[in-house]
Amino acid sequence: xxxxxxxxxxxxxxxxxxxxxxxxxxxxxxxxxxxxxxxxxxxxxxxxxxxxxxxxxxxxxxxxxxxxxxxxxxxxxxxxxxxxxxxxxxxxxxxxxxxxxxxxxxxxxxxxxxxxxxxxxxxxxxxxxxxxxxxxxxxxxxxxxxxxxxxxxxxxxxxxxxxxxxxxxxxxxxxxxxxxxxxxxxxxxxxxxxxxxxxxxxxxxxxxxxxxxxxxxxxxxxxxxxxxxxxxxxxxxxxx
Amino acid sequence: xxxxxxxxxxxxxxxxxxxxxxxxxxxxxxxxxxxxxxxxxxxxxxxxxxxxxxxxxxxxxxxxxxxxxxxxxxxxxxxxxxxxxxxxxxxxxxxxxxxxxxxxxxxxxxxxxxxxxxxxxxxxxxxxxxxxxxxxxxxxxxxxxxxxxxxxxxxxxxxxxxxxxxxxxxxxxxxxxxxxxxxxxxxxxxxxxxxxxxxxxxxxxxxxxxxxxxxxxxxxxxxxxxxxxxxxxxxxxxxxxxxxxxxxxxxxxxxxxxxxxxxxxxxxxxxxxxxxxxxxxxxxxxxxxxxxxxxxxxxxxxxxxxxxxxxxxxxxxxxxxxxxxxxxxxxxxxxxxxxxxxxxxxxxxxxxxxxxxxxxxxxxxx
Numbered sequence: 092x093x094x095x096x097x098x099x100x101x102x103x104x105x106x107x108x109x110x111x112x113x114x115x116x117x118x119x120x121x122x123x124x125x126x127x128x129x130x131x132x133x134x135x136x137x138x139x140x141x142x143x144x145x146x147x148x149x150x151x152x153x154x155x156x157x158x159x160x161x162x163x164x165x166x167x168x169x170x171x172x173x174x175x176x177x178x179x180x181x182x183x184x185x186x187x188x189x190x191x192x193x194x195x196x197x198x199x200x201x202x203x204x205x206x207x208x209x210x211x212x213x214x215x216x217x218x219x220x221x222x223x224x225x226x227x228x229x230x231x232x233x234x235x236x237x238x239x240x241x242x243x244x245x246x247x248x249x250x251x252x253x254x255x256x257x258x259x260x261x262x263x264x265x266x267x268x269x270x271x272x273x274x275x276x277x278x279x280x281x282x283x284x285x286x287x288x289x290x291x292x293x294x295x296x297x298x299x300x301x302x303x304x305x306x307x308x309x310x311x312x313x314x315x316x317x318x319x320x321x322x323x324x325x326x327x328x329x330x331x
Numbered sequence: 332x333x334x335x336x337x338x339x340x341x342x343x344x345x346x347x348x349x350x351x352x353x354x355x356x357x358x359x360x361x362x363x364x365x366x367x368x369x370x371x372x373x374x375x376x377x378x379x380x381x382x383x384x385x386x387x388x389x390x391x392x393x394x395x396x397x398x399x400x401x402x403x404x405x406x407x408x409x410x411x412x413x414x415x416x417x418x419x420x421x422x423x424x425x426x427x428x429x430x431x432x433x434x435x436x437x438x439x440x441x442x443x444x445x446x447x448x449x450x451x452x453x454x455x456x457x458x459x460x461x462x463x464x465x466x467x468x469x470x471x472x473x474x475x476x477x478x479x480x481x482x483x484x485x486x487x488x489x490x491x492x493x494x495x496x497x498x499x500x501x502x503x504x505x506x507x508x509x510x511x512x513x514x515x516x517x518x519x520x521x522x523x524x525x526x527x528x529x530x531x532x533x534x535x536x537x538x539x540x541x542x543x544x545x546x547x548x549x550x551x552x553x554x555x556x557x558x559x560x561x562x563x564x565x566x567x568x569x570x571x572x573x574x575x576x577x578x579x580x581x582x583x584x585x586x587x588x589x590x591x592x593x594x595x596x597x598x599x600x601x602x603x604x605x606x607x608x609x610x611x612x613x614x615x616x617x618x619x620x621x622x623x624x625x626x627x628x629x630x631x632x633x634x635x636x637x638x639x640x641x642x643x644x645x646x647x648x649x650x651x652x653x654x655x656x657x658x659x660x661x662x663x664x665x666x667x668x669x670x671x672x673x674x675x676x677x678x679x680x681x682x683x684x685x686x687x688x689x690x691x692x693x694x695x696x697x
Contacts, residue, residue: 152692157605178609185607196602196694213607258606270695 103169105187105265105298106131106154108323112162113149123149126163127323129316131266136289136299138309141318147302148270150318154300155188155268156180168265185214189259189297191269191288195251197243197258203230204239207258214262229257232294233287249280256288260295267292269301273308285311333628337635337667353559358431359489389424391532392520400424400518407497408472412459418494423501429518430488437465437484440500448503451484456495471497578674585678589621593682597693600686605694610687617683618676625675629668636664 106129113124123146131137141147152158153165156172165172167187175183189210190196197206204226211222230236233253243251252272259267272288273281285308292299301312309315315326388399400422407419426432427439440449448471452462460469468479480499488496593600600613608616 148695149692152695155605155695157692157694158690178611181604181607181609184605190605190694192602192694196598196605198599198602209603210606213603213609213612 102130102132104130104132104166105168106300107166107169108154108163109166110163111150111153111160111165113146113153114161122321124153124160124318124323125321127318128163129314129323129325131298131300131314133265134293134296134298135314136292136301136312137314137316138312139300139302139316139318139323140306140309141302141304143304145318146321147304147318150323151268151270151300151302155190156184182214185210186262187265189262189264189267191252191255191259191267191272193271193274195243195248195255195275197251197254199243201243202239203235203241203243203246203254206243206254207261209258210262225261225263226257229261229291230254232260232291233257247280248276249284252276252284253287256284256291260291260297263295264297267295267297267299269299271303272301273303273305333632337632353563355431356489357559359487388532395528395532398425398428398520400426400429400520401501402426402518403501409460410470410472410477415459416495417456417459417497419497419499421499421501421504426498429520432486432488434484434486437482440483440498440503442500442502448478448480448499449483450480451486451498452482453486453488453490453494453496453498455490455492456497457482457485459495578670582674582678585621585624585675586681589617589679589682590685592620593617593686593689597686597689601689601691601694604689604691613689614683614687617686618679621675621679621682622672625671626668628675629671632667632671633664636667 108127108129110126110128111124112122112126115121115123127150129137139147139150149158153160156165156167156175159173167183172180172183184190198209201209207226207229208222211217211225217225226239227236230238233256235250235253235257238246238250238254243254246254252275256272259269267288269288273284276284288301289299299312301308303309309317310326317324317326392399401424402420402422404418404420407417409415409417434451435454437451439451447468452460457463462469462482462485465482465484467482469482470477471480480497486498488498490496600616603616604610604613
């Protein structure tokens with residue numbers, strides 16, 4: 092359970108959890124997360140640690156506005172999200188949150204440029220020029236300049252994940268959510284990716300939430316939250 | 332879907348062609364559509380009476396944009412093929428306005444004729460007399476001796492077998508042929524909205540004549556092409572039903588393909604949703620893909636139909652001259668385009684709705 096108390100006033104922080112409950116749908120109705128609370132401040136990083144099946148991905152899904160919590164309230168930049176419509180949630184996902192998925196989740200029939208530019212197709216309209224500038228800047232930041240025309244299949248796992256990082260940051264979100272970003276990579280490449288992710292989010296001024304089962308990665312973040320027995324425990328701050 | 336659209340275009344073309352052809356055939360044999368006909372008893376009109384009556388009827392018919400045709404059929408003797416049965420149709424009025432009888436060569440004769448009677452032969456008569464081009468002559472027997480007739484045209488009158496006919500204007504007939512013992516026929520043709528007026532004029536004409544024997548002259552409306560049109564309508568309905576059924580099958584096909592595609596693309600679709608696509612945008616994406624298929628199918632159909640109408644069908648039309656080719660069925664093409672799009676829309680509707688219901692959280696579990 093959270094160690095931050097039961098009442099938290101809105102801080103205006105990029106991400107704020109207030110007694111979030113997550114329950115499985117269907118017959119079992121199992122409680123995955125109980126009264127999880129926490130705040131992620133501007134530029135801060137959080138590692139969410141938990142065993143397989145502990146509810147990490149479900150929690151990330153709620154943090155990423157992909158599903159709604161069973162109870163409690165999630166605030167993005169101080170704004171409650173529970174009353175938002177599906178279209179508004181989509182817009183917030185697009186403009187405020189960047190996602191890095193475990194299996195990269197690049198679209199195979201689009202080239203690198205198009206994959207990175209994908210979020211620019213939705214939400215607040217961006218001109219072609221603005222999109223080109225933003226994509227080029229992000230590809231340069233992750234060291235993939237010149238890869239624009241390549242297809243995802245022609246890239247290594249590490250390169251694909253760097254494309255995913257560029258895509259996550261292309262709309263300059265305030266929050267980046269990463270789900271096991273190194274899970275599909277070898278240790279050396281994983282470390283490189285983590286470095287890219289941390290430096291890119293730091294440079295963009297975004298806060299970073301990484302869900303992982305790797306203690307080393309989680310504890311390298313500013314905060315470490317451990318999901319255990321459906322409760323979210325906040326550990327002593329590590330370093331980023 | 333392509334078959335469905337082609338079927339609908341084919342219905343339109345076939346309807347156009349069949350209607351044109353069958354109606355033309357009816358009009359060739361029985362007179363143009365929606366005429367009034369009267370079979371006159373022999374002797375009811377003498378020469379003067381006939382001329383006066385024709386003039387009167389022509390005047391009233393022309394006043395409503397109509398035409399009068401008076402015909403008398405009688406056997407004629409041609410010395411060169413004596414013993415052969417040849418029928419002469421002497422006529423007063425505009426023959427081509429009352430019957431659809433195209434000429435494969437030449438022109439219709441002048442009304443009064445010149446030095447020699449001018450005639451048109453049907454194909455059987457032309458074959459019988461060995462005449463294969465216009466301006467050739469042949470001899471005919473008349474009460475005043477043998478005369479030479481000039482062929483001004485060869486007609487396709489739709490008669491089959493050995494029925495040889497010679498068409499000759501009444502003005503060049505010098506043997507009182509119009510008062511022969513054979514029954515005679517009078518046709519009055521008028522535009523659709525003038526028929527009632529023409530019928531009234533004809534009735535008044537009969538009443539004014541006051542000739543007791545003319546009392547049997549009843550003008551009967553004969554719609555020569557109505558039954559043909561009904562037959563064509565049944566055929567058209569059958570074709571149309573087949574076309575629509577094909578489109579329904581196509582819609583089911585599009586539905587299946589769409590559902591399978593959504594299944595295959597579900598990962599991409601949930602990623603797009605995670606990255607900010609709204610349900611409406613996902614709906615549009617899936618629907619758009621399907622509509623593109625519809626547009627492509629419609630475009631292919633348009634090309635096939637156009638090529639068929641312009642190049643293929645005319646090759647099978649023959650050279651009867653009874654009907655021209657078919658016009659490019661623009662209406663059917665538009666209908667086909669709309670039908671293809673509607674089919675694609677209906678077929679894609681369910682997959683598109685399904686796509687919007689994909690759980691966006693699946694993006695984290697792919």
